[in-house]
Amino acid sequence: MEGNTGFWLGLALSVPVGILVNVLTPLLQRTARRYSARRREEAQIRGAAERREAKHLADHPEKLNRVLLVAILRVTALNALATMVTAGPFWIADIISDTLGIAINLVIGVINVVTAVLVLNIARRWLTLARKADNISDIRGDDEAA
DSSP states (O other): OHHHHHHHHHHHHHHHHHHHHHHHHHHHHHHHHHHHHHHHHHHHHHHHHHHHHHHHHHHOHHHHHHHHHHHHHHHHHHHHHHHHHHHHHHHHHHHOOSHHHHHHHHHHHHHHHHHHHHHHHHHHHHHHHHHHHHHHHHHHHHHHHO
8 A cells, every 4th residue: 555655646746746847947948048148248248358458468568477476476375375374273183183183174175275276266367368468469470570
């Protein structure tokens, strides 16, 4: 009898769930399209701003050098800060050999991962911008040579 009850319960629930899915699908599709269009528009705006900034930096190489130097200093400062924040607890966690030590090491690991993500985001943004500015400079150099 128990197996029979599960069958009827499954059958009774599958019909309303199927109807609910069919009703919600068009709504979810519209929401996804709207979100996708908005993201595409934001990406185009961001891309245009990046191109303007790369063009400006290509026109002013001294500004590009200054911006890259600031990015290097930012990355160095973030790494130094992460080292200072995690060095003390690391030594304490090394001395403590129980659950608290494991928890401290876990927090230190999370801080290091977050710092690495921040550093990579800073480096990626400025390296991409520098590459675009360099490409603009190369194109201009080819145009002037021709």
